Amino acid sequence: MNVENAVIPTPEQIQELTAEGHDRPIYMVNLLKFKEKAEYEDGRETELTGQEAYGIYGAEVLAHLAQVDGKPVIGGQVTGLRLGVVEELWDSVAIAMYPNRKAMLKMITDPEYLKSAEHRSAGLAGQLNIEMVLPGS
Secondary structure, rough: OOOOEOOOOHHHHHHHOOOOOOOOOEEEEEEEEEEOOOOOOOOOOOOOEEHHHHHHHHHHHHHHHHHOOOOOEEEEEOOOOOOOOOOOOOOEEEEEEOHHHHHHHHHHHHHHHHHHHHHHHHEEEEEEEEEEEOOOO
8 A cells, every 4th residue: 555645636636526416524534744844835934843834724724614514523643553554653633524525625725715725735744635424424
């Protein structure tokens, strides 16, 4: 199994969000790996760590989630691996609920969200987003 952290979805992954016929709630499991020091795309100087920059995004994303009727479910720091083998663990895990894929797409393409996402990009070395649905939904 090959695992590659990313910060930006592929065109194919974006296309999946726009596919018709998926109107049930989804849960996005976010496996997060932070940069040691935040790096903003506009080159601004900062003393923030990657985790601190992502923390700004995390605080702001709550309002963006609410605007599309989504919500945070749970999040926390990874403290160890109890089964399996990986070269390097993620730093944190967060789960968010969206009413459907289109709600998530609406959020991540909103200009106000994109302003907040600057902190996400600055702080993340990469992540995995795993879509999950609950049984019976």
